[in-house]
Amino acid sequence: MTNKGVFRMTRLLAATALGLIASSAFAQDQTTISFLHKYPEPESMAFFEAAVEAYEEQNPDIDIVMEAVADDPYKDKIRVLMASDQVPDIYFSWSGEFGRKFAREGRTYDLTDALAGAEWEGRFSEAALDPLSFEGRQFGVPTNVNAKYMVYSTEIFDEYGLEEPATFAEFLTLLQTLAEEGVTPIAYGNQAPWAATHYIGDLFAKYVPNDVRIADYQLLADPDDLYTHPGYVEALQVYLDLGDAGFFNRGANALPHAAARGSFLSGRAAMMYLELVEFYMIPGSDLEESGWGFFAIPPVDGAEGSQTLLTGAPEGFLLSADTEVAEEALDFLNFLTSPEMAAEYVRTTGMTSAVIGSVTSETASEEVIAGLQRLEEADGMALWLDTDMDTQSANVILAAGQGLLSGDDTPEAVMERVRTTALDVQGGR
Secondary structure, eight states: OOHHHHHHHHHHHHHHHTTOOOOOOOSSSOEEEEEEESOOSHHHHHHHHHHHHHHHHHOTTEEEEEEEOOHHHHHHHHHHHHHTTOOOSEEEEESTHHHHHHHHTTOBOOOHHHHTSGGGTTSSOHHHHGGGEETTEEOOEEEEEEEEEEEEEHHHHHHTTOOOOSSHHHHHHHHHHHHHTTOOOEEOOOSSTHHHHHHHHHHHHHHSOHHHHHHHHTTOSOTTTTTOOTHHHHHHHHHHHHHHTTOBOTTGGGSOHHHHHHHHHTTSSSEEEEEGGGGGGSTTSHHHHHOEEEEOOOOOTTOSSOSSEEEEEEEEEEEBTTOSOHHHHHHHHHHHTSHHHHHHHHHHHOOOBSSTTOSSTTTSOHHHHHHHHHHHHSSEEEOOHHHHSOHHHHHHHHHHHHHHHHTSOOHHHHHHHHHHHHHHHHHTO
8 A cells, every 4th residue: 555545544544533423425326526725735635635535435425526726826716717607516715805705796605504503503713703704694614713923033032132022113123123233134025915915914904993994995985085094005104114124135026935934944034924824834943943932013003003903814615606515515514624623634734723622732832822822812803905805906905015115116106006996896886
């Protein structure tokens, strides 16, 4: 038997030992469920392949046809499938506007009653469920939760007598101290457009009142007010200033996020803005050996936005409104997000499952548990900007992230384009 075969057999035996008994076989010779997600990484595929095989073993009349596409290509693929009416029975979605638009257009199966059933009771928090709902109805099953933190080397901080900043002003002073000492303050790979939106989205949340920002993102504001709050320009100016001050590594616009992360993990920068689901990459690195900590980008004194939101979001799976196998697809998702499988998901992938009780000392590191706890203690989440704004307006920000750093764009010009685009989209609804 090949190593892959041994691995799969081990997973199947483990699933059986855990008592992962799915529902009895459906009364058909063969039922096919199409399943599309955006987790092609080896660790994720190890989990999903084993889960699919375990479920099919217990339900021999079910055939799950799974496909995985990486993050950015997935956005294009799912839009093409939607346009051609070839929507998979189960498909991945980010929360916020990315998923809301599918629900608004009637492309999602209503999961409200199903998730209210006894077998799902107590599995997810409201914080995980709410961003995957629309007009009081649940359109998605959350699979993981995520947040963004500034991760730092304690060795570098100790060397220069630095501490975690309590305010944004202290954060800027810390960055200036590192730069003056010849240390790269922040490792940053801005080659992919989404990287900039994580900084910009966090700053928008800090500089723009929450109700104003949400109304703008969802195009609910009066046309005369849409994207007119001065906090947007202020936030973009802060982002631009971080680059102009030399607080990012050189060549950030040409550097992939993974390459910048590798540089940080090897000790060549003091900090990096990382997702909670990236914490599992730290063990075994130079950073782990030297010691590390993390903090949220601190509050901005005097800014009009919310200073206690964490940038991040839950992610999940949706069912096509046109699926002919809703019962079977829901049964598979019930199996996939069972407490036992959720714990295995955390152990195998390093992701922070949305299933309550799945992230424990047996499945995750102390740092991951601490990061999840800070997320649970936050007043709420500022969802990823590029999936929370309407798509066309978000595309303006995505395109501007590099131009602001290179000096080819200005905050005022960017927001004027955002407003013009948003008004066009709003008028077309």
